[in-house]
Amino acid sequence: NPQLNPTTSEPPTPPTDHRSLAQAHGLFITSPYSPGSPLLLPNGAYVFQKLQSFLRAQYPQFGFQEVITPTIYKKSLWEISGHWDNYAEDMFSVQGRGATGRTENAEVGQDEEFGLKPMNCPGHCLLFGNETRSHRDLPVRLADFSALHRNEISGALTGLTRVRRFHQDDAHIFCRPDQILAEIEQTLKFVGMVYDTFGLGPYKLLLSTRPLDHFIGTIEEWDRAEMQLTEALINSGREFKTNKGDGAFYGPKIDIILKDSNGKEHQTATIQLDFQLPQRFNLQYQASPEEMVAQLAGCENAKGLDNAHRRPVIIHRAIYGSLERFMALLIEHYAGTYPFWLSPRPAIILVLNQSPEILKYVTFIQSVLSGLRPVPPGSLENSNGKPTPQPLATIHLPIDVDASSRGLGKKIAEAFKKRYNHFIIVGPNEARDQTLKLEMIHQPNIPTSENALSRALGRDLQSDDYK
C-alpha cells in the first residue's frame, strides 16, 4: 500500500506552503502522540476563532441556530445512520476501559462500544426528531462546530490539510421539498458573501445529478429537486457545470471549487441534498393542507408515513468546509499579509529605551490598540483594587511589545522574521508628544489598517507619524 509510506515524493514548495508560513507565524505544531490532530498554538487558535466568530456573527441573519452535540455515540446510532456499515474503516471506535465492545448481556454503560463521530448529521437528526414539527416550523437550520475524527492513513497526514481531527462549519437544513430552491439560493449567497470577505475566488460551481441505476426516492422527487438546484444556480449569476449522473445515491449536490493563486483547485464548500437520512431516522413533519391534498408519493422513502405526515429533506452544507483546511488555504492566499482583523501578528511596539515614562506610554498604546480599556502599567486594577470585566463585544487584537534591552536593529530584524504587519516605534519623543511612529510591512490594504488604528486611538494619525 503506497499510502503507508511517508509522502517524500512531493515537490519542495517552501515559499507558499502553508506549513512554512504557519511556522513563521507560530500557528500550529504536530505531535507524534496524536498524528493528524494539529495542536493550534495561541496564534493559530486566534485565527481559527476569528474565522469561527465571523461565521457565528452571520448565522442569525441566515436563520442558523448553533447546537452542541456529543463526540461519541453508541454503535447502534451508527447502524441506524449507516456509518457502521459503510464508513467503518474511517471511524475510530471507543470503549470504556475493560469493555469488550459486545453489548449482549453487558451491564449498561460498562460494556458498550461507541464510535468517535466523523460527521454531525446523526446527532442533528436526533435533535430534529426530538420534537413534533409542523410544516410551519420548517426550515430548521442547525449549525455545529464540533471536532470531527476520521481515521486517515498516517502516511498521508500533512499539516492542516490532511488530518484526522478537524472542525467543520457544519450545518443541516431540514426543509420541505418545496423549500429547496429558497434554501439553496440563500446558501449560495452566503457562500458568495463569505468568499468575497476573504477575497477568495473566482470559484466554480458543480452540480452532480441522479445516478443512472442505484438511487433512493422517485424520479419525480429527484427531478423536482434538481430543477430547484438548477434554478438556484442560474439565479446566482455564476458559472456552473453539471456532472450528469455523478450524484450520490441519496441526493444531488453542488460543490464549490476554489482556484488558488497557483491555479490549483480545492473543493471547499458543499451543498448536499439527502433523501436517505430522514428515512433512516424516520424524521417527519405534519403536512400542510396543500401537501395533504397532493397525497403521498408511493415510494420507499415515504414508507411508514400516513398522509398527515411528510419527510423533510436534509441539506448538508459547509461554507468553509474544514476550518483547518480553509485556514491552510487562507495562509497561502494571504502569504503572511493578513487583513488587519485576522492577522495573528497585526502589530508590535518596539521600545527604544526602558525609561518609566516610555514604558507607561507603551502600556497605554498597547491596551488601546488591543481593544482593552487603558490601564496603568503593570496593573489590572481600577481604584477599588478590583479588576473590571471587559464587555462581551470586545474585539481583542494581539498587539505585542518588545521592551527588551536589545538595540532597535535587532528588534526590527526579529519583528521582520516574525512577519508582524505593523511596527510601532516608541521612544522619548513619542512618549513626550503622545504620538507614534508607524511602519507597515506585509500589509495588503494600508488605508484600512490606518483607519482601524486611528479608530482605536480615537484620533487621526498624523501623516508625519508613519511612513
Add this chain to the structure above:
Amino acid sequence: NPQLNPTTSEPPTPPTDHRSLAQAHGLFITSPYSPGSPLLLPNGAYVFQKLQSFLRAQYPQFGFQEVITPTIYKKSLWEISGHWDNYAEDMFSVQGRGATGRTENAEVGQDEEFGLKPMNCPGHCLLFGNETRSHRDLPVRLADFSALHRNEISGALTGLTRVRRFHQDDAHIFCRPDQILAEIEQTLKFVGMVYDTFGLGPYKLLLSTRPLDHFIGTIEEWDRAEMQLTEALINSGREFKTNKGDGAFYGPKIDIILKDSNGKEHQTATIQLDFQLPQRFNLQYQASPEEMVAQLAGCENAKGLDNAHRRPVIIHRAIYGSLERFMALLIEHYAGTYPFWLSPRPAIILVLNQSPEILKYVTFIQSVLSGLRPVPPGSLENSNGKPTPQPLATIHLPIDVDASSRGLGKKIAEAFKKRYNHFIIVGPNEARDQTLKLEMIHQPNIPTSENALSRALGRDLQSDDYK
C-alpha cells in the same frame, strides 16, 4: 455496586431542579445513544456560548492565551502523564477500526491505541515543551475549552451535573516558583470578578497542604509554595480554611466552595499546584542569574536538570469548572430570571394581527433588538441583492416573534410557559406610532433591561409604553 443502580432515592425537587427549568427553556436533551453527553439545543448552546465568550473577553487582561488541542492521544502520552496507570477506569480508549490496540510490530497508524482525553494538561505540557523558554518568558498561561470525557458509571448520570462529556474553562499556568504568589492573587481576583458578575456567592476558600508521608519535591519547596498560597488567600480579604495534610502528593491546592440558594455547597473553581507533571514531561526553562546563584535544590524533582535550567511549576486552574455544571448552577440560581444578556429567551414580540404594516414594523423591531441591522421584512438583501456581513463585534440576542393567527391570550399563555423575560406587544397603534408596549416578567433587574432595550432602539422608552 450501588452506583450501578439508577438514582431513584433522590428527593423530588421539581421547582428548582435545573432539569425541569432547562426543559421549560429548551436548553438540552439527553439521548440513550450517548449517555452522559447532553445535546445542547439552540437555547442551551446560546447560554453556553455566552458563558464562554464572557470568559474569553476577560482572558487578554489576565494574560491567558487560548489554544486548541487534540481529543485523542496515544497510550504512550498517557503513560508519561501517569493517567494510563492511575486513571485507567475513568478513561475511554480509542482504536482505529481493525486495530488490536497493541503497538508491537504494528504498521504506523494502523494499530495504535489512543485515550480520549479526560484532561488538557498533557497536551499543554507538549505545547510548553515545544519551545525553549527563558525565565523571562514565564508565566505562560494556556487556556482551553476542549470537550473532555470521563467514563462515569451510567447509573450516576444526571442532567448537566453528572456527565461523561463536559467542557472546562481549563487553563494551565507555567510559572517560576517565585511567581506563585502573584499568579494565585490574580487568579483569586479573576474568580471574584466572575462570581460577582453572576451574583454568585458567598463562597468559601479551602487550602489543602502537604500530605504527611507521600509527596514529591522537598519540604522547602512545599513550604515556600504554601506560604505564597496563604499570603494570596490573606490578601484576597476573604475567609478561608486550611485542611492540613489534605493536598495531593504532587502539590497543594485551593478549592472554591460555592453555597447555592438552598445552602447546598458546590465545589466549582480549583487552583491546583503541580510539581509532578513538569518532571514527568521534563519541562524546563533557562534559569535567571539569581536562580543560578541560589543553586539547584537536590531533590528528585530536579533530576536531569543542570544548574542553568529549572522546572516550572504548573498551576491547573478553572473558574467555572465544568461549564455544564456551572450552567446547571446558574439555571437554579436564576430560576428562570436570567440577566438580559444571558437569557435564552430575553423577549418575544406578540403580534396582534397580521397586517403587512404590523408585520413590517415587527421585523424592524426584531432586527434592532436582536442586534442585527434593520432589514426590510422577508429579505436579507441590500440594494445590490447581496447580503452584507455582520460585524464581528455583533452581540446577537434571540428575540422571538409570535405572528401566528391565535388570539393574544393564547400567545401570552404560551410565552409565560416558555418563561420569556419580556413580552413586547405590537398592534395597529404601535405600528402607526412606531412605539412598543412592554411587559416584563421573570426579570430580576428591570432598569438594566430597560436600559439595554432603549440603547438598542436608539431612544428612550416612553414610560407609557410599558407597565
